[in-house]
Amino acid sequence: MTAEPHIIVLGAGFAGAGAVRKLKDAPVRITIIDQNDYHTFQPLLYQLATNELDTTQVGFPVRETMHRQDNAVFHQAKVTGVDLAGKQVHLDGMEPLAYDYLVVGLGAVVNTFGVPGADDHAFPLYTIRDALRLKYQLLQTLEAVDKDPSLIDDGALTFCVVGGGPTGVETAGALAEFLHFVAEEDYPNLPIKEKAQVILLEASPHLLGPFKPKLQKYARKTLEKLGVSVRTGQIVAEIAPTHVTLKSGEVIKTHTLIWGAGIQVNPLAHSLGVEQGKGGRIPVEDDLRLKDHPEVFVVGDIAIITDTKKDRQLPQLGSVAQQAGHHAGENIARLVQGKPAEPFEYRDKGTMATIGRGAAVVEMPEHGTMTGHAAWLAWMAVHAALLSGGEEKTTTIVDWGWNVATKKRGKRIMVTDEDVLSGDTEE
Ligand SMILES: Cc1cc2nc3c(=O)[nH]c(=O)nc-3n(C[C@H](O)[C@H](O)[C@H](O)COP(=O)(O)OP(=O)(O)OC[C@H]3O[C@@H](n4cnc5c(N)ncnc54)[C@H](O)[C@@H]3O)c2cc1C
Numbered sequence: 374m375t376a377e378p379h380i381i382v383l384g385a386g387f388a389g390a391g392a393v394r395k396l397k398d399a400p401v402r403i404t405i406i407d408q409n410d411y412h413t414f415q416p417l418l419y420q421l422a423t424n425e426l427d428t429t430q431v432g433f434p435v436r437e438t439m440h441r442q443d444n445a446v447f448h449q450a451k452v453t454g455v456d457l458a459g460k461q462v463h464l465d466g467m468e469p470l471a472y473d474y475l476v477v478g479l480g481a482v483v484n485t486f487g488v489p490g491a492d493d494h495a496f497p498l499y500t501i502r503d504a505l506r507l508k509y510q511l512l513q514t515l516e517a518v519d520k521d522p523s524l525i526d527d528g529a530l531t532f533c534v535v536g537g538g539p540t541g542v543e544t545a546g547a548l549a550e551f552l553h554f555v556a557e558e559d560y561p562n563l564p565i566k567e568k569a570q571v572i573l574l575e576a577s578p579h580l581l582g583p584f585k586p587k588l589q590k591y592a593r594k595t596l597e598k599l600g601v602s603v604r605t606g607q608i609v610a611e612i613a614p615t616h617v618t619l620k621s622g623e624v625i626k627t628h629t630l631i632w633g634a635g636i637q638v639n640p641l642a643h644s645l646g647v648e649q650g651k652g653g654r655i656p657v658e659d660d661l662r663l664k665d666h667p668e669v670f671v672v673g674d675i676a677i678i679t680d681t682k683k684d685r686q687l688p689q690l691g692s693v694a695q696q697a698g699h700h701a702g703e704n705i706a707r708l709v710q711g712k713p714a715e716p717f718e719y720r721d722k723g724t725m726a727t728i729g730r731g732a733a734v735v736e737m738p739e740h741g742t743m744t745g746h747a748a749w750l751a752w753m754a755v756h757a758a759l760l761s762g763g764e765e766k767t768t769t770i771v772d773w774g775w776n777v778a779t780k781k782r783g784k785r786i787m788v789t790d791e792d793v794l795s796g797d798t799e800e
Contacts, residue, residue, distance in 0.1 A: 377402050377444075378473035378709055381462055383452050385412050385435045387691045387759075388478030388673025391698025392705070393438075393445055399706040403445035404470060406462070410435055410449045411501070416691055416756060417769075418498050419540065422507040422631075423547040424555065424785040425776055430769045432501050433760075452479065454644055457666055474668050474705050477655075478698060481674040481689060484637035490612035495632035498540060510629055511551070512787050519560055528626025530569040533617055535609050536634030537575025538582060539726035542592055544633055545573040546729035549599040555782050571600065572625065574607045574617075576634075581726060581734065583688070588734040591744045595728040609634075636689065639675050650677045651686075659716040661701050670701035680719050687719055691759060696720065725752045730776065 378401050382389045385407035393405050411432035420426040435447050451465040455477070461469045483499045485491035496507045511532075518524045532552075534545040549571045557565045573580075573596065579589045580596075580603065593603050608620035616626050638653035647663060650656045655663070656677040663669040672678075673694035678687045687693045696719055704714040721738040725748065728734070733748035743751060760769060776782060 379404065379471065380474045380476065380705060381406065381470055381472040382476040382478065383455075383462065384478035384480055384673070384675075385409075385438075385447070386478055386480050386673060387694035388480070388698035388701075389476060390435075390438060391695045392476045392478065392670070392672065392702035393442065395699045395702025396444070396706055397442050399444070399702075399709055401444060401474075401705070401709055403442075404472075405435065405439075405445060405447050406450055406452060406464065406470075407435055407447070408449065408451045409501075410447075412438070413501055414760060415499070416759070418501070418504040419544040419547050421501065421504040421784075422498060422511070422544070423551045424508060424511075424782040425547065425551075426769060426772060427784050428501060428505065430760075430772070431504065452641060454641070457645060457647070457663075457669065460668070472668075474708070475670070476698070476701050476705070477669065477671045477675060478673045478694070479639040479641055479675050480694075481636040481638055482640065483632065484635040485632060486635060488609055488612060491609075491632060494612045494614050495535070495630050497632045498544060499636070507629075507631060508785075509787055511548075512785060514628055515556055515560055515563070518563060522563065524628075525564070525568050527615060527628070529628045530563075530565065531572065531625065531627040531629075532570070533572045533574060533625060533627045533630040535574050535630060535632050537573060537577070537580040537603075537605065538633065539724075540633035541573055541575065541631075542580055542596065543727050544631055545571050545601045545603075546596055546599055546727065546732070548631075549596070549601050550729050551782065553600060555785070559785075570602060572602045572604060572627075574609060574619070575603075575605045576608045578605050580605065583724065584726075584734060584736055585742055588736060588742055588744065592726070592728050592734055595732045599729050636674070642675055660704055660714040661697055661717050662704075662714065670704065672697040672701050678717065678719075681716065682718065688724075690724070692722060692755075693719060695759065722755065723751075725755065727752050 380401050380403045382392050382405040414431050417431045421431045439445050450467050453465050454463040461471050463469050483497040497503050518529050534541045552569045580592050581589050596603050610620045611618040616624050617630050618624050642653050654677045655671045657671050659681050661670045674689040680687050700717045723737040725735040731746050731749050733752040735743040735748040735751050
């Protein structure tokens with residue numbers, strides 16, 4: 374046993390990993406816990422699903438991030454509860470762990486808003502498993518149609534994407550490119566050019582809600598050029614395995630409906646017994662600590678963080694989570710040295726979304742905007758900088774360059790986790 378304070382970090386996402394990094398040189402013991410043994414790079418999940426990137430470019434081993442950090446250990450375990458009064462974390466399959474400081478960075482989960490059939494038949498895009506499930510659905514559907522072209526009339530080549538935010542827009546664009554640049558060549562006998570369609574359904578009148586109108590229009594026009602049918606003002610009422618019903622009563626035949634329409638707070642937030650704000654998220658003080666629990670920091674998507682300078686709640690973004698995580702780590706290092714914690718200030722680098730090969734929209738903090746290739750290069754630079762390891766950065770940039778130059782995607786073979794884990798052998 375040492376006298377060094379014990380810091381427990383829950384979640385190895387942008388927020389948790391950010392906190393651990395900033396405690397590298399602090400005289401503390403750190404335990405980081407995540408249910409997965411990898412960090413998930415959510416912004417690129419759609420590229421895993423549409424065969425642009427591989428699993429290891431979107432998921433990074435947490436243990437590897439610990440290699441150069443002697444004061445930290447990692448446990449792959451599910452957090453089942455936090456006893457704030459007793460300063461203990463409860464874990465599945467492990468003894469409870471006691472902490473001196475706690476960082477809660479457990480993120481969010483998908484929200485299907487109770488739409489009937491969504492939980493059973495939609496394909497969400499929030500985890501690596503979701504992305505792989507969607508990838509295999511796309512490839513298996515094409516193989517099924519190849520064997521039985523009558524499935525086309527049943528809607529097998531109609532792909533619906535629900536949600537016109539960045540996730541839906543990026544996914545719809547990437548999917549249209551996959552179908553028209555790759556699947557058309559892979560399946561020369563199938564009428565993909567004539568029959569395959571991507572339909573983007575959005576409830577509000579515009580795509581990319583928080584962006585400026587001219588960027589919304591650019592996104593719509595670019596998607597339409599890629600062949601995506603953009604249908605705004607459409608509310609999904611019910612989802613079945615082979616069709617979706619809209620609130621208008623219209624029925625669209627589809628075997629693949631991708632859900633990119635919303636997130637909700639991690640359910641553990643409800644069990645902490647602390648004040649919860651909009652959507653169940655946990656409001657924090659300006660130094661990111663929990664009111665009445667100064668030893669607990671809450672950061673990332675699970676928190677409500679207010680930008681005190683602009684008096685607005687910060688959005689649930691990777692950059693917000695990462696900067697807040699860094700700040701929580703730095704504040705713990707200050708507290709351990711007997712110094713006061715400092716308020717968090719967010720450095721806004723802009724918001725952005727890609728729409729396809731070489732096309733993106735960027736809205737900068739001082740109201741400037743960019744579209745097209747320049748915006749796409751900015752998007753690429755920001756996302757490459759956020760990626761975890763040097764190898765991931767290099768291979769990802771090479772793959773992006775290769776995809777742009779050749780329109781090819783080389784990541785489309787099917788070996789499912791289930792095949793591997795169940796011990797199925799190849800025949
Ligand atoms: C499809 C998609 C695209 C996005 N695109 C962008 C983008 O382009 N730009 C951008 O800035 N942001 C984007 N975001 C948002 C960004 O990914 C999130 O804001 C960011 O990941 C939040 O970081 P976090 O650390 O709070 O949570 P997360 O990254 O979600 O990390 C939470 C961690 O907690 C772990 N965890 C959860 N529950 C438990 C438990 N009970 N026990 C143990 N571990 C647990 C999870 O496994 C996970 O590793 C996107 C999000 C999605 C879903």
